[in-house]
Amino acid sequence: MSHSSHQIERNSLAFAIEKNVDVHTQKCYQCGKCSAGCPVATEMDMPPSYVMRLLQTENQAHDENILQSQSIWLCISCEMCLSRCPMEIDIPSMMDFLRQRSIKQKMVNPKAKNIVAFHKSFLNTIKYTGRLYELGLIIDYKRRSLNMLQDITLAPKMISRGKLHFIPEMIKGTPQISGIFKKTSKKEV
Amino acid sequence: MKIGIYPGCSLNGSARDYNESVFAIAKVFDIELVQIPDWNCCGATAAHNLNKELSLALPARILALAEQNGLDEVLVPCAACYSRLVVTQHELKVEPEIKNRIKKVIELDYRGTTKILNVIEWLDKYIIPGIEEKLVLPFKHKVACYYGCLLVRPNKVLNYDRSEDPQTMDEVMRKIGADPIYFPYKTECCGAGFSVSRTDIVSKLSGKIIEDAEHRGAEFMIVACPMCHSNLDMRRPDINQYFKTKFTLPILFVTQALGLAVGLSPKEVGLQRHFVPVNIDS
C-alpha cells in the first residue's frame, strides 16, 4: 500500500548521525533554543543550532567544517540543549558521535588538542589500573599536551588535603578492563 | 540495614571529604554501605566523548558486579557516575542488541535489575524519615542548592525531579533547618569535565554560579557532585583571578551539611580538606 519513497543516495554526515545515534537533523527547525541555553555557545566557533543547520545542508564542505570545528570539543555534555529542545533533538549524543568521527578522520581542530589529550590520558590511566589514578592522569596529560606549567600549584595543595594518591590502586579485574578496551576499540564509528 | 555503594574514582581521591561524610552519616543512621567489590571507573566524560561502546561497557561491568554480589540497591554519590550508570542501564534496557553485545565484551552476566540511587534519593529514602530525632544542630543558614547538570538531565532517562527548577535538594535542606534561596543557576553547568583541559571555561561558568549565589545572599552553596565541588572549590583561585574578585562562598556537599546538623564534627565530615575555608559558627 505504500508509495515508493524518493530516497536519494545519501552519504552525508547527517545520514551517518541518523544511522549511528538515531538523531534526525531534519527535525531541527532552527529555533535556536539550544544555542540560547548552551553554557559554552559564546566560546564556540559554531553554536549548536548552527551545527544543526550545517548538517541539514548535507554539503560536504560543511560536514568537514563541522568535524574540524572547536565546537564539537567545547560541548561539555551538560545536556541543557536536549532538555530544552522543543523537538527533543539529542545534540549531546550527536556531539559524542561527531568527536569520534573527527578523531577517526584525523580532523581534530588543533585548538582542541588539550581537550582530546585530557580525555585520552584519562582513558589511558583507567585502561591499565581499572580506576582513575589522578597523579598518573596529570602526568600523562602533561606529556600529551606539553602543558607543563599548568596547575603546578594545585598538586601540592591536593596532596596536603589527602586528595591525591601517589600509588595507583590496581583492581583485580585489570585484565578484564584491558579486554574491554581492546574489544570496544574495534567498534567502528 | 545494608545497601551497596559505588564510590567511583572521585570519592576515592579528590572527593575524599564527600566520601567521609557519606559514610559518617550512614553510620549515624545504622546503615551499612557495602562497596561493589572490585569496581572500576565508569569512564566518565572521556569514554562517551571518545568511544561510545566503551562508555557503555565500563558502567555495565560495575552493574554486573553489583548483581553478582546481590546488591539490589546501590548508592552512587557522584552525580557524574550516577548519570553514566543510569544512562547505561537505560540504553541496555531499550536496546537488547547492544545489551547482548556488551555482555560479551564484559564477559559477565548482566540483567539490569539494580536500583541506582543518587545521593538525594538515598537521603530521602533512608535518612530524612528519621532526621527529626537526630537533628541536634539545625543548619540554620541561607543556602543555594546547586544541582548541576547530571543529577537532573537527561530527564527522560533519569526520571528524577524536574530538569527546570528542581526541588528535591531544597526539600532536604529545609528538613535540616536551612533556608534555600531562590537560585536560578541551580542547573547551569559549572564546566564539568573541563576542569583540567579548559580551566578558563570552568572559571567563567563556575564563577557566574558563585557570583549569583553570593549576590543573592547565600552563606553556603550545597552540591551533590564531586566534579561540581572541585570546580567550585578547588578552582576558586582561578575563578577569583578570572573575575578579578574574591569570592569566599564555601561549597558544601549535601551530606556534609546534613552531617553537621546531626552533630558530626567538621573533621568527621571532611571540612578540613576544602580549599575554600568553611567557617561554621554555631
Added chain:
Amino acid sequence: MSEFEPKVVAFVCNWCTYAGADLTGTSRIKYASNVKIIRFPCTGRIDFMLLLKSFANGADGIIVSGCHPNDCHYTSGNFHAKRRWIMFKELMDFMGIDMNRITFSWVSAAEGARWAEVVNSTVTRVRELGPYVSYKQMVNTSIEEEVTHA
C-alpha cells in the same frame, strides 16, 4: 497460443477510487481490460472473506483501493480497513495466499492516471505469475479432506 489473460477483481470505494476510475475514463486513458470493478461504499465495508472467495473461485489477482488516509468520506472507515488489512495480511500469508497477487492502493478521485497505472502494473505482475491454480486446488483438497474425515 495466446498469452494468459488474468482475471482481476477490483474492490473499490465509491467516493475516491470509483470516482478516480471514472476520471480515467473521462481522460480517455487506456488500460488493460482484465480488471472488473465492484463498488463498495467504503473500503471499511470490504469483507476480506470476499477476497478469499474470489481466489477460490478463479480470480488470479485482486486490487483493493480506496481513499487516501485522512481523506475518507466517512472519516475513519479506511482507517479501520487499513488496520484490519494488517491483521488480514498475516492471516492470508498463513493460509498460503500469494501476496504478490494483491495490490492495495490509494487512488483519489483526482488520480485518473494513477488508476490506470495501478491496473496495468497489477495485470502485468499477475500475468507473469500465471494462473492462480494452487490456491484453488488447496481449497478443493481441504474441502475433500474435511469430507473424508467427517
Added chain:
Amino acid sequence: MARIGVFICHCGENISATVDCGRVAETIGKLKHVAYSTEYKYMCSDPGQTLIKDAIKEYKLTGIVVSACSPRMHEPTFRKAAAEAGLNPYLCEMANLREHCSWVHEKNDMTTEKAIDIVRILVEKVKINNALLPIKVPVTKTALVIGGGIAGIQSALDIANTGHKVILVERSPSIGGHMSQLSETFPTLDCSQCILTPRMVEVAQHPNITLYTYSEVESLDGFIGNFTVKIRKKARSIDEKDCTGCGLCTTKCPQKKIPNEFEEGMGFRPAIYTPFPQAVPNKPVIDREHCTYYIKGKCKVCEIVCPTKAIRFDQPDQILEIQIGAIVIATGFDIKRTDFFPEYGFGKYKDVIDGLQFERLASASGPTGGAILRPSDGVVPKNIVFVACAGSRDPAKGIAYCSKICCMYTAKHAMLYKHKVHEGKAHVFYMDIRSAGKNYDEFVRRAIEEDYVNYIRGRVSTIYECDGKLIVKGVDTLLGAQPLEIVADMVVLATAGVANSGAEELAQKLHVSYDSHKFFAEAHPKLKPVETNTAGIFLAGACQNPKDIPDSVSQASGAAVKVAALFSQNELTREPLVAFVNRCSPPLYSTCVGCFLCQSVCPYQAIEREEFKNRDGKTIKTVAKINEGLCQGCGTCVALCRSKSIDLHGYTNNQMYTEVMALLNVY
C-alpha cells in the same frame, strides 16, 4: 420470479464506437430472468427515459439495469424514472459501460466481453435487490447554541434572524467569551468592547433567543432533527426576575478579595458579582465557594441591602429538558497559563504574564485603566520582551501545532505598548511570523517599521529574576546563532491556544469526535469544516482550533446557514442505504451476540444497544441496534461483525457475494 430489464446506451458513439452494443444486448437478453433487453442511442434523453418507463410497465419488470455511464452521473436520473413508472427506485442499478469500459479500452472482442460481464454482474445483483423506502424524520425547528463567545453570539443571531428559535447556553455568568476581555483587536485596532457589546445586547433582546447563562449541557439524546437536551441551570442565588441589576449588593459584599477571573487574576471581585460592567445579563451571581454565608452560615449583607429582595440563598440548580433539532457548538478555547514552562519563570515571577493578562492591562476598562504597569510594583516597564510560540510548536513540552493567533496578537501587544509607552523598548522573540490574512502582514510590518519593535528570530532558553529585573536569555539565529541576554522589566508569553476546559467531557456528552488535542473535529478538513460527523451538530469558532475573530464569525454564520437549511424542511429524507441488524423469532431474536465491536468502529456513533426483556422485565438479550438517523452507510460495522448479524441496505453481504461470483462467471 424476477423479471429484469436491461437498457444498453450508445451514448452517441461514446460507447458504441468501442463496444458492440448489439451483441451485448443480445447476449444479456438470453440470460435467465432477463425479460427484456434493448439498446438505444441516448438513454438519458427524454425518449430514452420514456422507453425505460414504458418497458417497465409493459414487461412488468421487477428490476432494471441501465448500462450506460457512471452511476455517479445518472443514477439519480434513472432511479427517478423508475419511480415514475411505479418501480421502487432501489430496484434500478447502473452498469458503467462508458467510464469503466468503452473510454478506457480499445475496440476489440475483449472489450465487448468485458461490457457483457459488467452488465451481467449488475443483473445478478438487481435480482436480489430489495425495495427500499426513503427514511423520513421530522424536524424540531429549535436550535441549541452552546457557548456564548463571539462565535456563539453570531450563530445564535443568524439563526434567530431566519425566524427560528434558539436556545443559547453559556456556562459563565455572562456571554461575551474571550473577546470581551480583549483591549483592541487586530488588524484594525478597534476597541473590542465597542464592537461586541451591541451584539450581546441584541442577543438579550432578540425575541427568538432564549438565553441560559450560568448553565451547562447535562446530557443529549436523539439524532438529527430530534434531539432532547437536558440543561443544568446552576443556581445564581438571586431571582433574575426580581433583580434590577442595581449592583448595590456587589458594592456592599464584605468578601472582596477573590481573584477576578475576568481580569485574569490581576484584580479582585466580591463573592456576589457580575463578571464585568457590560455583562449580559447584567445580574449578579453568588460564588458559593467564597461567600461567607455558605462557608460560615453568617453574613447575608447582600440580602439586607437588596432593594428588591432578590437574593435567594436556598435556590437549587434547575434541570430543563428541551426538544431541539440542531446544535451549534461554540465553546471556544483557552490559553495555557504561565506555569506551563518552568524555564520561563515557573509561573512564579509576577512580571512574566500571558497574553490575556496583557489584554487586560492594555484595556481601558482593565485593572490599571489601560496603563501598562508591571504587576509586581505598578511601575511602567521600560524594556518589555514578548515571547512568541510559548508552548506552541513544541512537541516536547507543549503542543505540536501552531496556535495561529499569537503572531498577530503579539504584534498587536508590542504596538499597543509602544503607543502607550513611547520611550519604551519592545522586543519580540519569534521563530516565524505567521500573518496570513487581509492586512495582516501589513499590520506586523507596521509594528516593525513604524513602531520600531525589535523582532529577534530565535527562541528564548530561560528567564530568571535578578534584582527585580528579568533576565531573558535568547539567541539571534540570524546572527550566527549568537546567544544574547535582555534585561527586561516585564515579559509577555504568547502561550499556546488550547482546547477549553471541559471540551472532552462535552464532546462525549454530545457524541461528537474530538482530536488528540481535545478540539472538536470537523467532518472533513476541507469540504465539511463546519459539520461534525454527527448529523445535525455543527461547529463555530475557536472550539475547533485556535482562530481569530473574523474566522470565528465566518464559521459561525456558516454553521447558522447549515442549521437554517436543515430547518427549511419539515421532514428530512435520507437515502435508506443504512445498516441494519438482523432479526429472527424468539428466543433468539437476532444472531447478534452483543459483542459491540461494531459500536467501537462506527465513525458516527450510530450503533446503540437494544435490550429484550422477558415478562418480568428482566433483560434476556442485548443486541446492537442501528440508529437510522445517524448511520451514514459506510459499512465498516458490516465487514467487522463476525456473526454476520449486521448488514447494509444496498450493499448487503448477499449482494456483494453475488456480484463477485457473477464477475467470476460462477453464475
